[in-house]
Amino acid sequence: MQTSLLRELVVGTPVAHGQLQKSVNRYLPGPATQCQYSTATSKQMRLRTNISETVKRKLSLGARILRVGGVEKVYKQFFSVGEGERLLKVSQCYLSTTSGPLAGFLFISTEKVAFCSERSVKVFTQKGHMLRIRYKVVIPLKKIKSVNQTENVQKPSQKYIEIVTEDNFDFWFMGVLKYQKTFQYLQQAVSQV
Template sequence: MKLTVTDVRLGPKITDTVKGKLSLGARIIQVGGVEKVFMQLFSVKEGEKLLKASQCYLSTTSGPIAGLLFISTEKVAFCSERSIKITSPNGEVKRIHYKVLIPVVKIKCVNESQNVEKPSQKYIEIVTEDNFDFWFMGFLTYQKAFRCLQQAVSQAQRTELLN
């Protein structure tokens, strides 16, 4: 897959971006921390540990979506900062958060990439066993997120080999 997003913008207006970040921060504080947000959004197995949470963007066919990427010992999960509108089959409009959940044992590989014209723009590609790929970008701490993701996948692969 060739990444079509050439430049990640924070939002249509800086005020919208600031509102989104403040809203996310308020939600994290209200719930009691990032780990509790993770547990609230995604089912967590006994013994599962959250390794890292990073603000980033998920590349979609509709453009990048801002949110939080959670890396745990069991899964890689993303939840959008803002809700999106969807229309149900009966025509009802609902607002939901865009979520992605990838079991770590189903990840085939994790690749790093960068924009050739702007090397400071770095991307992480996750390829699953069934050849779906997910592109994440716009990390504040790209290297930490990439290393943590690599460690989670290699640990899951070692565990699979032992079982």
Template structure:
């Protein structure tokens, strides 16, 4: 059994999940959220949206991963707080957008010490790598990512298992 937590306590996890569910309902569904957060082409279709974490140097960030016919995009569930150079508090969502045409390689990875921890590594042609983890349904997320890449025009992308 895989346990995914959004906070240090189970009550915070439940609150986070309920809050996200309420936001999705308020906006009118995941597809509308995707269109609000990211520039979406007219012919672009959302294939899958799933909750996961993005690994960063500051630690994992909980959010939604969107897989479309044109891109892989991530947006944090909660806004991050920063202070501007003028000392003003600024709240922004952490976003990542990777056009499928910029993906060089996608790998599945498993923590050898803890087999339940599975990762999807996305490497871009310009040398960046992104690690997504903590999926509620890892296999389904990877399947849709494979599908998006295979349907895109990028024939030279490597997908490893």
């Protein structure tokens, strides 16, 4: 697969087998695009037919979290944790990518905001080898310019959290469980830096 296609598939900085790969284009579409994606009839029908698969994945994920010893240990397993860093909040959500929403966890700590996909995704190296990696995004709190709330104008119940970095990259999170509480934790974490 060509590098340009890899850039279309991956947002943020993917980490595979403990090695940091090159940062790729981190363009994220705005909420209007997400609205079109998430309300398309064919996508809704497909989602409805996969409800049992979704439930199985959620149960499997819950079992994995229990097996590891809780979300804090999962966080430490997926991300490097600095001395004195504390995990403040974890929320299930979707990260908006150019390929569509990606289910996972949003971690808010005293040092960073991090996202890790629920399932691994396929990426291809320049030599054409396929890798399965957890899709991860790490944003140091000191690099965050703003955290914004927004909603779909046509469907106000669809709310989004936008994180804008100092280098003007946008990260859009949607379907956030406990939306208001998660937003408050984000604001609090960013304001303390």
